[in-house]
Structures are given as C-alpha cells and as structure tokens.
Amino acid sequence: DAEITQSPRHKITETGRQVTLACHQTWNHNNMFWYRQDLGHGLRLIHYSYGVQDTNKGEVSDGYSVSRSNTEDLPLTLESAASSQTSVYFCASRRDTGELFFGEGSRLTVL
Amino acid sequence: DQQVKQNSPSLSVQEGRISILNCDYTNSMFDYFLWYKKYPAEGPTFLISISSIKDKNEDGRFTVFLNKSAKHLSLHIVPSQPGDSAVYFCAAGLSNSGYALNFGKGTSLLVTP
Numbered sequence: 153d154a155e156i157t158q159s160p161r162h163k164i165t166e167t168g169r170q171v172t173l174a175c176h177q178t179w180n181h182n183n184m185f186w187y188r189q190d191l192g193h194g195l196r197l198i199h200y201s202y203g204v205q206d207t208n209k210g211e212v213s214d215g216y217s218v219s220r221s222n223t224e225d226l227p228l229t230l231e232s233a234a235s236s237q238t239s240v241y242f243c244a245s246r247r248d249t250g251e252l253f254f255g256e257g258s259r260l261t262v263l
Numbered sequence: 264d265q266q267v268k269q270n271s272p273s274l275s276v277q278e279g280r281i282s283i284l285n286c287d288y289t290n291s292m293f294d295y296f297l298w299y300k301k302y303p304a305e306g307p308t309f310l311i312s313i314s315s316i317k318d319k320n321e322d323g324r325f326t327v328f329l330n331k332s333a334k335h336l337s338l339h340i341v342p343s344q345p346g347d348s349a350v351y352f353c354a355a356g357l358s359n360s361g362y363a364l365n366f367g368k369g370t371s372l373l374v375t376p
Contacts, residue, residue, distance in 0.1 A: 185363050194367055194369050195366040251297060252363075257304070
C-alpha cells in the first residue's frame, strides 16, 4: 500500500544543533509540503515542492530549508534549532484531485 | 494575515445530534475547499471537499455547504457519534495550481454520550 512516512517520530535536541526531519512517500506525487502545528495557530506552511529540484518558501520558512533530489523524499532541515521551533511537524503530498495526504507527524522539542 | 478562519476553537454536542462547524475565508480566488479531521498523535486525514461550482457536497453523515457570496463554508455531521470527537480543520486553495492549502486554526469537537 502506498504511504507517506516521517522519521523520527519524536526528537529532543539542543538549541543551535542542526536537525533533519525525513519525509518519504511512495505515491509518486510531485507536490510535497511541510507544515507545523502549534496551539492557537493551526497548520502553517513551511516549505513546499512541485517536483525534483523545485523548492519554495511558505509563510513560516525562516530557519528551515528543504531539498528535493528525487520524487519520493522531501527532508526538512533546521539549520540551527531554536526553542521557537519546538512543534509538531507534518509532511504531506498532494493527489491530482487536490487532497493532501499527511504523515503521522514528527514531534520536535528544542531545549 | 490568515486567509482561512475558524472562529470557534471548540464545540460540544450530544451524541445523535447535529454538529455544525463553521469556516470563513477572505481570498475570493479560492475555488476548492476541504475539511480534515485530526486525532491526537496522528496526522490530519481528509474528510470531504467541495468545489466552488457546487454549494453542497454530501458523503454519508458528512455534508459540506458553501456560500460563495458570504465566503463561508460549514461542515454538518448528522448524527454525531463519540468517535467524531477530534479537531477539524478547514482548508482552502486553488484547484488549478499545485499551491499548498491554507488551513484554519481548527475546531475541537467533543461528542458526548
């Protein structure tokens, strides 16, 4: 069965460290997205990609980067983790009919 | 500025009754609207969608209504069941582009027995 998986599911790191959250989908979807979910803010878009070598900034992209070297993967990197980046991160890919399919989330704590 | 707004953070409904969740949007270019359901410690799951060419879409117990002139949509759940207790997110976007969906802040629905 096709799916979208995120790893790690939980991570604790220290301020200033580099962190990478992995996202892998097996649907061969071109469009992939990273969102963060915070209390009182809902889901906010961090970065998105329409295909290999394409990346774009979302509304809360500062401090984050992504790369798209193949269709299946869109890793999210926090260059220098900050306490404000403590959050739950969701990766998603988009069907041709428009719906996003989400992974189960990665809970990141920055101490 | 938030383009999709869910002004009710929470809603409590008795089992068997109707649940009505509301959503407003500000961007008149949006032509595709979706509702997602989220349980704790899980990713959001797609529930139902509606295109701007329609004003109603029904799927079992779930119906979404769209009022384009008011830039308002609502999700009706009839009858409500305890398993419907979750956070519901409204989302809007453009159907002819690959652009990401804009989400509201969510409404936490509690269905009590």
